[in-house]
Amino acid sequence: xxxxxxxxxxxxxxxxxxxxxxxxxxxxxxxxGEVASVFQEQIGYLLYTVSMVEPVHxxxxxxxxxxxxxxxxxxxxxxxxxxxxxxEVAQRQPVVCNQPGDIQGMFPSxxxxxxxxxxxxxxxxxVFLCGALIGSINVFNKTGWFTPQRVxxxxxxxxLVYAPLLLCKERK
Numbered sequence: 001x002x003x004x005x006x007x008x009x010x011x012x013x014x015x016x017x018x019x020x021x022x023x024x025x026x027x028x029x030x031x032x033g034e035v036a037s038v039f040q041e042q043i044g045y046l047l048y049t050v051s052m053v054e055p056v057h058x059x060x061x062x063x064x065x066x067x068x069x070x071x072x073x074x075x076x077x078x079x080x081x082x083x084x085x086x087x088e089v090a091q092r093q094p095v096v097c098n099q100p101g102d103i104q105g106m107f108p109s110x111x112x113x114x115x116x117x118x119x120x121x122x123x124x125x126x127v128f129l130c131g132a133l134i135g136s137i138n139v140f141n142k143t144g145w146f147t148p149q150r151v152x153x154x155x156x157x158x159x160l161v162y163a164p165l166l167l168c169k170e171r172k
Contacts, residue, residue, distance in 0.1 A: 014037075017037075018034045018038075018160060021033070021034045022163055022167075028064060028065075028164045028165075028167040029065070031163060031164035031167065032050060032064065032065035032164045033065075035050075035065075035157075035161055036048050036067055038157060038160060039139060040067075042157060043154055043157070044141055045141050046118055046140055046141050046142065047068055047117055047119055047139075048065075048067040048138070048139050049063055049065060050063070050064050050065040050066075050137050050161055050164070051063050051135055051136050052135045052165055053080070053133050053136065059079070059080040060078065060079055061078060061079075061080055061136065062077045063075065063076045064135075064168045065164070071113055071117060084106055085106050085107065088106075088124075089124070089126045089136070092128055094123050094124065094125050094151055094154065095123065095124040096122075096123050096146050097121055097122050097124075098144050098145070098146055099121065099143060100115060103115075103119070103121070117140070118142065119140035119141065119142070120141075120142050120144070120145075121140065121143050121145045122138060122140040123139050123150075124136055124137070125138075125139070127161060129162065134166075135165045137154075139154060
């Protein structure tokens with residue numbers, strides 16, 4: 001399925017829905033849900049997660065949104081991966097894995113589960129605020145899905161996650 005860049009009307013509709021979620025009693029999950037729907041419509045995914053980075057005893061991540069809460073439950077905390085992933089994130093660039101072998105090399109602890117979910121490619125988008133890493137977005141799909149255009153579009157859409165991430169931090 002080909003995903004197209006959103007037109008102005010669609011963009012305004014998404015912003016209105018995100019704004020409504022921000023002003024409702026639904027909290028961060030409602031806002032993350034609206035952002036996830038934008039990613040699904042504009043990029044497409046088999047799995048979409050958002051994690052908050054916390055500088056507690058080193059760097060830990062806590063998943064604050066997941067499109068598959070059975071495989072990747074919200075609230076799960078783990079130490080940040082080191083090695084290749086950490087080096088890429090330090091460059092403040094998206095980490096793109098377009099083949100299963102790329103995923104295995106970048107996210108070895110998740111490779112088996114991602115494969116079972118049909119994910120053959122992914123992009124990890126680090127989220128920085130005032131120079132500090134505050135979170136990351138993971139978007140996974142079938143092998144070869146993340147063209148340079150889709151990656152650039154993901155980077156643009158990533159700005160939508162700031163508000164719900166900050167809400168999660170505030171409520172912690």
